[in-house]
Amino acid sequence: MKRFFIYFMVTFIIFSQFVFVSCKKDAPKKVPFSIRIIDDWRFNYRRSIIIMSLKANGNWESQVRQEGQFSKVVEKKGSQRGTWKLEKDNKYLLISVNSGDDFELDWKVGNEYKYKIESLDEKNLILLKEDSGKKITWIRMRAKKKVKKSDGGGTLITTRRIDVSPIIVNLKKRSPYSTDRYVCVKYHIIEKLEKPVAKIKEGSLYKPLAPDIREKILLYLSSLKYKEINKFEKVKKATKAIKNIISPYFNGLLKEFVVDNIIIAGSKGSIEEFIIQYPEQMVRFGLKPATKPPPAKDTKKK
Numbered sequence: 001m002k003r004f005f006i007y008f009m010v011t012f013i014i015f016s017q018f019v020f021v022s023c024k025k026d027a028p029k030k031v032p033f034s035i036r037i038i039d040d041w042r043f044n045y046r047r048s049i050i051i052m053s054l055k056a057n058g059n060w061e062s063q064v065r066q067e068g069q070f071s072k073v074v075e076k077k078g079s080q081r082g083t084w085k086l087e088k089d090n091k092y093l094l095i096s097v098n099s100g101d102d103f104e105l106d107w108k109v110g111n112e113y114k115y116k117i118e119s120l121d122e123k124n125l126i127l128l129k130e131d132s133g134k135k136i137t138w139i140r141m142r143a144k145k146k147v148k149k150s151d152g153g154g155t156l157i158t159t160r161r162i163d164v165s166p167i168i169v170n171l172k173k174r175s176p177y178s179t180d181r182y183v184c185v186k187y188h189i190i191e192k193l194e195k196p197v198a199k200i201k202e203g204s205l206y207k208p209l210a211p212d213i214r215e216k217i218l219l220y221l222s223s224l225k226y227k228e229i230n231k232f233e234k235v236k237k238a239t240k241a242i243k244n245i246i247s248p249y250f251n252g253l254l255k256e257f258v259v260d261n262i263i264i265a266g267s268k269g270s271i272e273e274f275i276i277q278y279p280e281q282m283v284r285f286g287l288k289p290a291t292k293p294p295p296a297k298d299t300k301k302k
Contacts, residue, residue: 033090033120041125041138051260052138060084060095063261063277079277080107093117093127156196159255162189164209166278168271168285169222171229171264181226182265184274187217187239190256213246220245230264 080100115127164187243257
């Protein structure tokens, strides 16, 4: 009887381990938290819309689009850059601000900010400020599409981004004596992939904009008067019109046409403030990127 009991227990243990290993092997792979948090996030703060891009290399960058009094588009813009990291088993998000402007979110250059992560899903990233406990909800710019279990699990890549280089054009005047005004704008396009893929080569999610499409955008913007684009509602209307104009070039694959940054400028200084945000484009607009002065020579005799 004793031998039978020992034999039964050994058999039960071996069988249990076999079942455990089999179940573990068949379980779908879970995407790491540090990967799921990498994306473009939007946060509405008072009259501002702040876009935060968390990058895989540990860097982040943000920009602000601000609505002025009476819903007019104003010239005040800002951007920031820095680094981010997760702490204490993904319970906290640490944001370090390395460069940029000071704007309404109260992130100051040179400071670090610690947030407790309350939750993260396919739509929202909810953070709690460490000092006050105030809740901040970041909204994912593009919800990810899940793959069915029969497809092998994971996340499908269904879109790619096309950046439109900054555009600066004269707005149409009411009369020859009207004030010169310029629209300074930066767009990007989200294009659907013909076939969703699980993996894609680095860099192939982005592609340049065709010259013909850029020309269509320029022509449309230059046909507008100041009063047709001086409010956020009118900017949305113009953006929708441009999307309709360029849509035929994408054979039904154009998903989004997005305004990244826009100001209505009435002076050269305002135009420079806009283009300084894109140093790689400064030469194209006749501006030279700021260079550091040469080091002072040591005049002391050795």
